[in-house]
Structures are given as structure tokens and as C-alpha cells.
Amino acid sequence: MTILQRNNISIDGSGERTIVFAHGFGCDQNMWRFVEPSFRGQFRTVLFDHVGAGRSDHSAYNPRKYATLGGYAADVVEIGRELGLKDAVFVGHSVSAMIGALAQIEAPELFSDLVMVGPSPRYIDDADYTGGFSEAQIEELLASLADNHMGWSAAMAPAIMGNLEKPELSEELTNSFCRTDPEIAKQFARATFTSDNRADLRNVTARTLILQCRDDIIAAEEVGEYVHREVAGSQIVYLDASGHCPNLSAPQEVINAMDAFV
Amino acid sequence: MSDQLVPEDLEDLYENAPCGYLSLSPKGRIVKFNGTFCRWTGLRPEDLLEKRLRDLLNVSGAIFYETHFAPLLRMQGFFDEVALDIIKADGELLPVLANAAEKRTEAGDVLFTRVTVFRAHERRRYERELVNAQETERAARLQLEKANAALQADAELREQFIAVLGHDLRNPLAAVDAGLGQLLKRGFSERTPTILQLMQRSVSRMSGLIENILDLARTQHGDGMVLHIEHGRPLEPTLTQVIDEQQAAWPEREFSVDIRIDHNPPVDHVRLAQLVSNLLGNAVTHGAQDLPIRIQAAGNQEILEVSVSNGGKPIPAEMIGELFKPFRRGSVKSNAKGLGLGLYIANQIAEAHCGRIDVMSDATETRFTFSMSTIDRSSNNTRDYDD
Numbered sequence: 027m028t029i030l031q032r033n034n035i036s037i038d039g040s041g042e043r044t045i046v047f048a049h050g051f052g053c054d055q056n057m058w059r060f061v062e063p064s065f066r067g068q069f070r071t072v073l074f075d076h077v078g079a080g081r082s083d084h085s086a087y088n089p090r091k092y093a094t095l096g097g098y099a100a101d102v103v104e105i106g107r108e109l110g111l112k113d114a115v116f117v118g119h120s121v122s123a124m125i126g127a128l129a130q131i132e133a134p135e136l137f138s139d140l141v142m143v144g145p146s147p148r149y150i151d152d153a154d155y156t157g158g159f160s161e162a163q164i165e166e167l168l169a170s171l172a173d174n175h176m177g178w179s180a181a182m183a184p185a186i187m188g189n190l191e192k193p194e195l196s197e198e199l200t201n202s203f204c205r206t207d208p209e210i211a212k213q214f215a216r217a218t219f220t221s222d223n224r225a226d227l228r229n230v231t232a233r234t235l236i237l238q239c240r241d242d243i244i245a246a247e248e249v250g251e252y253v254h255r256e257v258a259g260s261q262i263v264y265l266d267a268s269g270h271c272p273n274l275s276a277p278q279e280v281i282n283a284m285d286a287f288v
Numbered sequence: 289m290s291d292q293l294v295p296e297d298l299e300d301l302y303e304n305a306p307c308g309y310l311s312l313s314p315k316g317r318i319v320k321f322n323g324t325f326c327r328w329t330g331l332r333p334e335d336l337l338e339k340r341l342r343d344l345l346n347v348s349g350a351i352f353y354e355t356h357f358a359p360l361l362r363m364q365g366f367f368d369e370v371a372l373d374i375i376k377a378d379g380e381l382l383p384v385l386a387n388a389a390e391k392r393t394e395a396g397d398v399l400f401t402r403v404t405v406f407r408a409h410e411r412r413r414y415e416r417e418l419v420n421a422q423e424t425e426r427a428a429r430l431q432l433e434k435a436n437a438a439l440q441a442d443a444e445l446r447e448q449f450i451a452v453l454g455h456d457l458r459n460p461l462a463a464v465d466a467g468l469g470q471l472l473k474r475g476f477s478e479r480t481p482t483i484l485q486l487m488q489r490s491v492s493r494m495s496g497l498i499e500n501i502l503d504l505a506r507t508q509h510g511d512g513m514v515l516h517i518e519h520g521r522p523l524e525p526t527l528t529q530v531i532d533e534q535q536a537a538w539p540e541r542e543f544s545v546d547i548r549i550d551h552n553p554p555v556d557h558v559r560l561a562q563l564v565s566n567l568l569g570n571a572v573t574h575g576a577q578d579l580p581i582r583i584q585a586a587g588n589q590e591i592l593e594v595s596v597s598n599g600g601k602p603i604p605a606e607m608i609g610e611l612f613k614p615f616r617r618g619s620v621k622s623n624a625k626g627l628g629l630g631l632y633i634a635n636q637i638a639e640a641h642c643g644r645i646d647v648m649s650d651a652t653e654t655r656f657t658f659s660m661s662t663i664d665r666s667s668n669n670t671r672d673y674d675d
């Protein structure tokens with residue numbers, strides 16, 4: 027099992043530089059299907075699934091390694107080295123924004139540019155810091171995943187197995203999209219929502235662009251602004267899109283902001 | 289009665305359908321809803337208009353919705369049978385199953401999203417029961433496995449125990465038998481006192497073994513060790529008696545005794561005698577034959593210390609931690625040296641007195657020291673009885 031198979035890597039486009047797109051908690055690389063094609067003309071584009079998500083090799087899932095975001099960041103570094111990246115662009119959605127930051131700190135030669143879409147270095151409020159959630163709320167989320175995973179998966183299965191009403195989506199896509207092993211989902215949720223990577227932000231050396239949505243309950247504006255303050259020289263762009271997934275709900279806005287940056 | 293067809297009232301069908309309806313704007317705001325939804329949730333039109341679907345969910349539901357179902361909806365244009373918990377006006381949760389479908393223009397732009405919700409109390413309860421049953425079953429299985437392993441370990445221990453016990457009782461019994469044989473054959477002679485002494489030694493060894501076995505049975509059955517604490521009874525005679533017994537049993541061994549007890553703590557005298565006896569037995573068995581066994585006892589208002597030391601080979605460092613486990617001897621050896629219970633019982637007695645036994649072993653000597661606090665917390669009228 028190679029790294030490329032482990033992370034279900036797809037490579038497209040052509041160009042001197044490479045853009046790596048990373049999906050967040052929930053779903054898989056198809057999160058980027060409305061954005062990534064626009065960059066194929068000028069860039070080599072790389073999509074991948076985190077281990078445990080999408081069509082990655084689930085047998086490679088190691089609960090200890092992936093108990094923290096560091097395990098996912100180590101995979102990103104491995105992917106970057108495998109592909110011989112140098113001064114590439116890393117685009118991370120949601121928790122992958124921080125995973126990308128950790129990977130960039132570990133191997134600065136791989137990524138010169140970082141695009142963080144809806145980043146949060148810590149989801150739980152702390153003293154002077156507003157993450158958006160209380161510890162009790164995050165515990166409730168983790169408990170609901172633990173207690174009710176059958177409810178989730180029972181609810182998920184018919185949706186992703188349902189008849190195609192959107193012909194441009196291939197069957198394999200609808201079958202895998204958003205499907206997560208409940209056990210892995212639970213642990214990924216724990217790794218994500220209990221993380222605290224605030225101290226790492228100062229060590230990011232890449233040119234950094236933060237894309238901030240309106241009305242994002244998962245990564246609110248003040249969280250994005252915190253990241254903006256902590257990452258030296260970073261830019262922040264407020265999207266008109268609302269919710270947590272502008273790459274799906276407002277792909278053109280994301281494309282425009284990224285275009286202007288890279 | 290004839291089956292007369294009355295035209296269906298579509299407006300009423302929407303408003304009072306046996307399911308809840310919500311319509312969302314392209315930006316995901318609630319723009320229309322039916323009466324059934326309001327009745328089920330107790331939410332008023334002003335609670336719903338311009339809200340997002342996720343605003344009606346609890347935090348964990350909202351996170352899951354945003355990270356899983358909202359993307360699914362955008363990607364597929366629909367989702368079916370998604371389990372959600374809607375917060376009702378009274379704060380209670382309404383478990384529902386929701387279907388959603390986007391209505392798009394020919395160009396693919398979303399016009400609105402239609403959401404249909406069905407109450408799912410029973411189904412959710414059933415699912416929870418299934419999950420609970422699964423968890424209960426798993427917990428029960430784990431417990432069973434654990435109990436099984438414990439039983440197996442117990443059975444092995446017992447088997448080993450019986451083998452060792454048989455072995456250890458056979459030697460002194462053989463000695464008694466031989467002694468009786470001689471006495472019967474020769475009648476009274478000048479050797480008789482020596483033979484009787486040897487027989488007594490064997491008998492006392494056997495009775496010590498039986499004593500320890502009974503204690504083991506008690507402590508292993510979780511009853512713990514019951515103490516009969518006596519306040520103010522002088523400790524020195526108790527210690528002297530134990531030492532004299534051992535000296536009588538092993539006349540060729542040298543016992544050097546140093547007892548300085550200024551204060552008599554509340555202890556169980558029978559148990560303490562057993563503790564010291566076990567330590568002495570251990571020293572006799574494992575110590576060098578030609579070196580003295582030293583007993584030191586010191587007691588004051590704060591602490592009582594009784595140590596037993598012997599010369600000879602030091603105890604290997606890796607064995608020290610194993611000393612107080614029952615049956616540490618591991619397997620039946622030809623040179624029986626006891627069940628390996630003596631130190632275990634001694635330690636149990638020490639712990640029952642809130643005390644401890646420390647071990648020090650080097651080339652010069654091996655010393656076991658029993659220590660306990662003598663500050664009497666249980667009584668206030670007996671501490672100075674001995675003065």
C-alpha cells in the first residue's frame with residue numbers, strides 16, 4: 027500500500043506549481059469538486075482523503091496516530107515528500123486548515139502558500155479566547171457521536187445509497203461521499219474539536235490567506251480574525267457565503283479569492 | 289354507504305399534512321412552513337421565519353448538520369432519512385427523520401430547498417434500545433471473559449497450592465512418623481527428649497502451615513483480616529514467647545534479641561505473634577545456618593518497629609517485589625521451604641494494623657522490618673496503661 031493509495035490521491039491539471047486540497051471533518055475530497063477544476067489550467071492539482079475518510083485505506087487507520095491533528099499533518103508531509111513538492115500551495119478546509127499549518131511548520135520547504143478556509147485553532151472557549159463552544163457542548167457532541175452512532179449511520183446509509191437524482195455525480199461518488207465509519211468519525215471529531223493549536227499559529231512561515239464565511243457556527247468571524255492576528259503577514263478575506271462550506275455553497279467566491287492570492 | 293369523491297383541498301393538505309414542511313431560501317433561511325410543524329414543535333411563525341434549519345437543532349446536531357448533511361444536500365441536491373433532533377418551544381427535543389430536496393432552475397441555481405420531517409420518537413427509541421442492548425451485551429461479554437480468566441487463574445493456583453501443600457505437609461509428617469517409630473521401638477531412652485523435640489518442631493511447622501492456609505482462605509474470600517485489638521496489653525511477653533518457641537524448635541540456631549518497648553500500642557497480639565513467627569520462620573529457612581538471627585523491637589509513643597534479620601545470600605533485587613505475593617515460590621521444588629505464604633500473611637497482618645513491612649537485603653544481612661504507628665486514634669483512655 028503506497029502513500030498515494032493510502033490517501034486515495036488524485037492528481038490532475040498541469041503547471042509548475044502544485045495546489046493540494048484537503049477536506050475537513052465530514053465528507054471527503056469531493057468537497058472540492060466545484061473549486062479544484064478551475065485551477066487545472068495553471069496548476070497541478072492534488073486531492074486526497076484523510077485516512078478513515080472517503081476512499082482512503084481504512085486499514086491504515088491507527089487510533090493512536092490519529093488521536094491528534096499531528097497524525098494527519100504527518101500524512102500531509104509524507105504526501106508532499108512523495109510528490110516531490112516544493113513551494114506548493116496548501117488549501118485546507120475546516121480542520122484541515124490547521125492540519126496544513128502543522129504540516130507547513132514541520133516541512134516549510136513543501137508549502138510556501140497556505141489557504142485556510144474556515145480555520146479554527148481551538149473550538150472550545152478559554153479565558154480570553156472565544157472558540158465558539160463550551161466544553162460541555164463539545165462533550166455533548168462527542169457523546170452524541172458515541173451514543174448514537176447507529177442513529178447516525180442508519181440515517182446516513184439510505185441517503186448515500188439513494189437513487190441518483192443528479193446524473194453528473196457518478197455512483198461511486200454518492201456511495202462514498204460523506205460516509206464515515208462511525209468509530210473513526212467519533213475519533214476524528216475528538217481530535218478536531220478538542221484540539222488546541224493556538225500556539226502553533228505563530229510558527230507558520232507560509233504566505234497565508236484566510237477565507238472567512240459569514241454565519242459560520244463552527245468557525246466564527248472572531249476565530250478567523252484571531253488566526254489572522256496570530257499568523258504573521260496573513261491576509262483575511264470575508265466571503266459573502268454563509269455556513270461552513272463555501273467550497274460547496276459559494277465556489278466562485280472561493281475561486282476568486284484564491285485566484286487573487288496565488 | 290357510497291364512496292363519494294370530494295375534491296382534495298391542496299392548501300389544507302399542505303397546512304395540515306401528517307408531516308411537517310419547511311421551505312428554505314437559496315441562502316438556507318426558512319421562508320415557509322406548515323401548521324403541522326408548528327403544532328409538533330410549539331414554535332410560532334416568528335420563531336421560524338428567517339431562521340436556518342441548524343438554528344432549530346442542538347449544538348451537536350448543528351455541527352453534524354453543517355459538516356455532513358448540508359454538504360450532502362449541496363452535492364446531491366437532496367438527502368433522505370436524516371436523523372435530527374429539533375428543539376421544541378418548551379426546550380424538549382423532538383426526534384425527527386428529515387428528507388430534503390433542492391428545487392433548482394435549469395441553469396442549476398437553487399430556488400429553494402424543501403424539507404419534510406416525520407416524527408421519529410418510536411424509531412429513535414428503538415435505535416437507542418438496539419445500541420444499548422449492543423453495549424450491554426458487550427459489557428456482559430467482557431465481564432464474563434474477565435470472570436473466566438480469573439476462574440482459570442484461580443483453578444491453576446489451587447492446583448498448584450494443593451500440590452505444594454501435600455508436599456510441604458509430607459516432610460514434617462514423615463519426621464513425626466519416624467520419631468514415633470523410634471519411640472515405639474526403643475521405649476524411653478536418653479535420646480527421647482531430642483526425638484520429642486524434633487517431633488514438636490515438625491508439629492509446629494505443620495500447624496503454622498495450616499494457620500497460614502486458613503488465613504489465606506479468609507483474605508482471598510474478601511472477608512479481610514479481622515483483628516482483635518487489645519489496648520495496653522504489654523507487648524514484650526508476646527514477642528518473647530514467639531521467640532522462645534522458635535528457639536525451642538531450632539535449638540542449634542542463635543537468636544539474638546533486643547526488645548525496648550516503652551509504650552504498648554493497641555494491636556492484635558495473636559496476629560502480631562503470627563507476623564513475627566512468620567518472619568522468624570523465614571529467617572530460619574533462608575538465613576545462613578551459622579549466623580545469628582537478630583530480633584530488634586522498639587516502641588514509643590509514635591511508632592513500633594520490629595525487625596528480623598539474618599545473614600546469608602542476599603535476595604535478588606528482582607525478587608523483592610514478589611516476596612509478599614502468595615505462592616511466590618512458583619513451582620514445587622524438592623527442597624520444600626514452605627508454601628511461600630508466610631510473608632504474604634505477615635504483610636496482610638501488617639496492613640490490617642495500618643502498618644507495613646520493608647525489606648532490605650545486601651551481602652551483610654537481609655532484614656524485614658515491620659512498622660506501624662502507635663498513635664491510638666480509636667480510644668483515649670488506655671494509651672498510658674503501661675506506664
